[in-house]
Amino acid sequence: xxxxxxxxxxxxxxxxxxxxxxxxxxxxxxxxxxxxxxxxxxxxxxxxxxxxxxxxxxxxxxxxxxxxxxxxxxxxxxxxxxxxxxxxxxxxxxxxxxxxxxxxxxxxxxxxxxxxxxxxxxxxxxxxxxxxxxxxxxxxxxxxxxxxxxxxxxxxxxxxxxxxxxxxxxxxxxxxxxxxxxxxxxxxxxxxxxxxxxxxxxxxxx
Amino acid sequence: xxxxxxxxxxxxxxxxxxxxxxxxxxxxxxxxxxxxxxxxxxxxxxxxxxxxxxxxxxxxxxxxxxxxxxxxxxxxxxxxxxxxxxxxxxxxxxxxxxxxxxxxxxxxxxxxxxxxxxxxxxxxxxxxxxxxxxxxxxxxxxxxxxxxxxxxxxxxxxxxxxxxxxxxxxxxxxxxxxxxxxxxxxxxxxxxxxxxxxxxxxxxxxxxxxxxxxxxxxxxxxxxxxxxxxxxxxxxxxxxxxxxxxxxxxxxxxxxxxxxxxxxxxxxxxxxxxxxxxxxxxxxxxxxxxxxxxxxxxxxxxxxxxxxxxxxxxxxxxxxxxxxxxxxxxxxxxxxxxxxxxxxxxxxxxxxxxxxxxxxxxxxxxxxxxxxxxxxxxxxxxxxxxxxxxxxxxxxxxxxxxxxxxxxxxxxxxxxxxxxxxxxxxxxxxxxxxxxxxxxxxxxxxxxxxxxxxxxxxxxxxxxxxxxxxxxxxxxxxxxxxxxxxxxxxxxxxxxxxxxxxxxxxxxxxxxxxxxxxxxxxxxxxxxxxxxxxxxxxxxxxx
Numbered sequence: 001x002x003x004x005x006x007x008x009x010x011x012x013x014x015x016x017x018x019x020x021x022x023x024x025x026x027x028x029x030x031x032x033x034x035x036x037x038x039x040x041x042x043x044x045x046x047x048x049x050x051x052x053x054x055x056x057x058x059x060x061x062x063x064x065x066x067x068x069x070x071x072x073x074x075x076x077x078x079x080x081x082x083x084x085x086x087x088x089x090x091x092x093x094x095x096x097x098x099x100x101x102x103x104x105x106x107x108x109x110x111x112x113x114x115x116x117x118x119x120x121x122x123x124x125x126x127x128x129x130x131x132x133x134x135x136x137x138x139x140x141x142x143x144x145x146x147x148x149x150x151x152x153x154x155x156x157x158x159x160x161x162x163x164x165x166x167x168x169x170x171x172x173x174x175x176x177x178x179x180x181x182x183x184x185x186x187x188x189x190x191x192x193x194x195x196x197x198x199x200x201x202x203x204x205x206x
Numbered sequence: 207x208x209x210x211x212x213x214x215x216x217x218x219x220x221x222x223x224x225x226x227x228x229x230x231x232x233x234x235x236x237x238x239x240x241x242x243x244x245x246x247x248x249x250x251x252x253x254x255x256x257x258x259x260x261x262x263x264x265x266x267x268x269x270x271x272x273x274x275x276x277x278x279x280x281x282x283x284x285x286x287x288x289x290x291x292x293x294x295x296x297x298x299x300x301x302x303x304x305x306x307x308x309x310x311x312x313x314x315x316x317x318x319x320x321x322x323x324x325x326x327x328x329x330x331x332x333x334x335x336x337x338x339x340x341x342x343x344x345x346x347x348x349x350x351x352x353x354x355x356x357x358x359x360x361x362x363x364x365x366x367x368x369x370x371x372x373x374x375x376x377x378x379x380x381x382x383x384x385x386x387x388x389x390x391x392x393x394x395x396x397x398x399x400x401x402x403x404x405x406x407x408x409x410x411x412x413x414x415x416x417x418x419x420x421x422x423x424x425x426x427x428x429x430x431x432x433x434x435x436x437x438x439x440x441x442x443x444x445x446x447x448x449x450x451x452x453x454x455x456x457x458x459x460x461x462x463x464x465x466x467x468x469x470x471x472x473x474x475x476x477x478x479x480x481x482x483x484x485x486x487x488x489x490x491x492x493x494x495x496x497x498x499x500x501x502x503x504x505x506x507x508x509x510x511x512x513x514x515x516x517x518x519x520x521x522x523x524x525x526x527x528x529x530x531x532x533x534x535x536x537x538x539x540x541x542x543x544x545x546x547x548x549x550x551x552x553x554x555x556x557x558x559x560x561x562x563x564x565x566x567x568x569x570x571x572x573x574x575x576x577x578x579x580x581x582x583x584x585x586x587x588x589x590x591x592x593x594x595x596x597x598x599x600x601x602x603x604x605x606x607x608x609x610x611x612x613x614x615x616x617x618x619x620x621x622x623x624x625x626x627x628x629x630x631x632x633x634x635x636x637x638x639x640x641x642x643x644x645x646x647x648x649x650x651x652x653x654x655x656x657x658x659x660x661x662x663x664x665x666x667x668x669x670x671x672x673x674x675x676x677x678x679x680x681x682x683x684x685x686x687x688x689x690x691x692x693x694x695x696x697x698x699x700x701x702x703x704x705x706x707x708x709x710x711x712x713x714x715x716x717x718x719x720x721x722x723x724x725x726x727x728x729x730x731x732x733x734x735x736x737x738x739x740x741x742x743x744x745x746x747x748x749x
Contacts, residue, residue, distance in 0.1 A: 026276075027269060027273060030268075030272050034269055034272075035261065048262065048265070052265050055268070056268070056272050056275055059272045060275060063276060134259055134260070137256065156259075157256060177217065180217055181215070181217040184216070184252055184253065185249075187252060188249060191252075198251050
């Protein structure tokens with residue numbers, strides 16, 4: 001699900017304009033990065049409604065912090081660090097109160113399954129299986145401990161490289177790789193009872 | 207190298223990035239250890255599946271929302287005023303205005319100084335516009351106490367709390383301030399939307415008309431089943447009206463709060479209108495949890511989820527096990543209660559229990575009209591009023607764009623203006639239900655204040671249903687326990703629901719049954735069961 005980043009020149013020019021007080025440029029920045037930021041928040045938070053809020057909050061913080069952005073790091077790395085921090089803040093806040101059912105039950109996995117199902121009435125088994133697979137994965141991802149979740153979402157869903165993740169999270173690459181492998185192992189265990197969704201049919205005894 | 211050690215290297219091994227001596231060591235272990243080899247294969251598939259995960263679509267109002275939040279927290283900067291996002295907002299306002307104008311002739315014209323009458327008058331309009339209403343059967347499940355199992359004490363609190371009588375009396379007294387819900391629907395394919403139901407949904411309008419004539423109020427807080435049944439479906443309706451015998455543990459005399467659901471379902475000429483009370487057990491797995499009565503398709507939250515939509519699509523509509531023997535009895539009982547429904551027993555009118563003071567409930571305006579934007583072909587409009595019922599009417603001319611209700615109604619910015627949790631909300635709308643089961647996600651409020659419930663229809667068939675939901679606290683009665691024991695329809699009540707006095711939900715979304723997660727139950731959510739309205743439509747009638 002790697003998404004294409006905007007061209008560097010466009011990015012730099014936009015940032016400069018925003019820093020000079022050009023609000024239109026900031027809106028453009030939101031348009032450019034909105035989908036990626038929202039998707040990161042969605043996978044981190046687990047449901048669309050809260051992800052919507054979290055992603056918007058992240059942009060507010062980006063807006064506040066932009067005057068201090070000096071270009072020492074890449075903008076996307078700098079920006080996603082803020083987004084990740086906002087997500088972690090939200091997850092910490094959740095730990096301090098009882099969960100709502102929306103949080104407990106993340107959505108369809110791609111946020112579109114329901115619409116499609118209702119409007120097209122699609123019932124093919126493959127399609128349903130794929131949706132169930134996405135849904136199961138989405139739920140399992142949002143149940144991962146945040147440090148592992150972050151790495152897995154950035155790498156597997158957002159298409160970041162190890163180096164980019166390391167820079168974003170300010171950890172070394174070895175830690176990123178270790179967390180990713182750990183995250184996948186946890187995920188694999190979580191979806192074990194739904195292996196049929198993933199085409200695993202072995203019946204080995206454990 | 208042991209198994210745990212190998213597991214540390216799965217990802218690197220799959221990516222081919224292990225340094226050579228280590229890679230060979232891992233490879234040798236994998237050759238010798240089928241368990242690790244299988245796990246590696248799982249990891250390979252997992253990584254592939256993760257990469258195919260689609261991006262969630264960005265909500266259309268996202269950028270405008272960022273802009274609005276920026277503008278709201280800061281003194282307007284000159285450049286904020288000329289942002290393109292504002293143009294989008296203006297456009298949205300124009301669309302909203304159009305919608306209001308479109309709906310207004312029917313819904314807002316009747317609003318009088320005594321706003322409580324507004325829903326009634328709107329209903330009158332609807333009724334008058336609908337000639338040729340048919341006769342209908344109306345039954346009350348309070349009669350079901352007659353065939354109650356031996357464990358059900360005849361003079362149990364259910365008598366004192368004869369829910370329908372109580373509510374009926376209460377309604378007589380409070381008819382004006384608590385008007386019946388506006389029951390407006392648009393049948394599938396009818397794109398006239400707010401301009402009215404036309405003749406295609408006559409049975410439903412006949413319900414509205416009857417309510418208008420009798421002053422009857424939807425029997426919230428009571429145990430009722432009101433069936434609108436076409437003659438050709440009458441026999442089948444009798445079949446599905448049966449309830450299995452409650453198990454002893456489901457008939458305890460404890461009186462946990464209950465939830466009332468009025469549920470209407472219509473399909474191609476037939477119109478089935480059960481009003482269902484949903485008991486809310488004290489704890490999961492106590493009185494009447496799913497599976498306690500063992501119906502064929504009962505959803506058991508304690509079981510691992512094995513739902514297969516494809517398989518379910520061919521499943522027989524669920525019927526209570528061994529229900530055929532009691533079918534006619536129940537149908538007769540329902541018929542004998544027609545009079546009760548239309549003319550509630552006399553006696554001193556009782557005041558309805560006052561709504562609890564609820565954090566987040568707005569104590570301000572006496573009247574508030576809620577106007578929400580339309581998205582697609584869906585219109586949501588509500589009138590709330592302090593101390594009285596709030597009526598929210600949701601109309602769909604075609605299949606609703608699932609999430610629009612939530613976004614329209616539960617967007618936090620909108621929800622701040624909704625007096626949450628202190629009033630009754632009624633939602634009437636049309637949704638497509640599916641074979642294999644559907645989940646209606648109900649929600650009231652937003653954010654930390656949100657209360658959600660899930661209405662689970664195990665197998666609706668591929669039919670469209672007009673659903674009117676009305677959830678309120680109500681005493682647990684024997685009849686409720688029987689309904690719970692039927693085990694076909696569930697509402698998951700979040701823990702905080704127990705503290706609420708008078709709550710209803712609007713349907714938020716419809717999900718496949720498989721979307722339910724055991725996780726909810728692990729966090730104290732309750733599964734309560736009611737009669738399966740889905741089976742009121744015989745499978746033979748499905749297309």
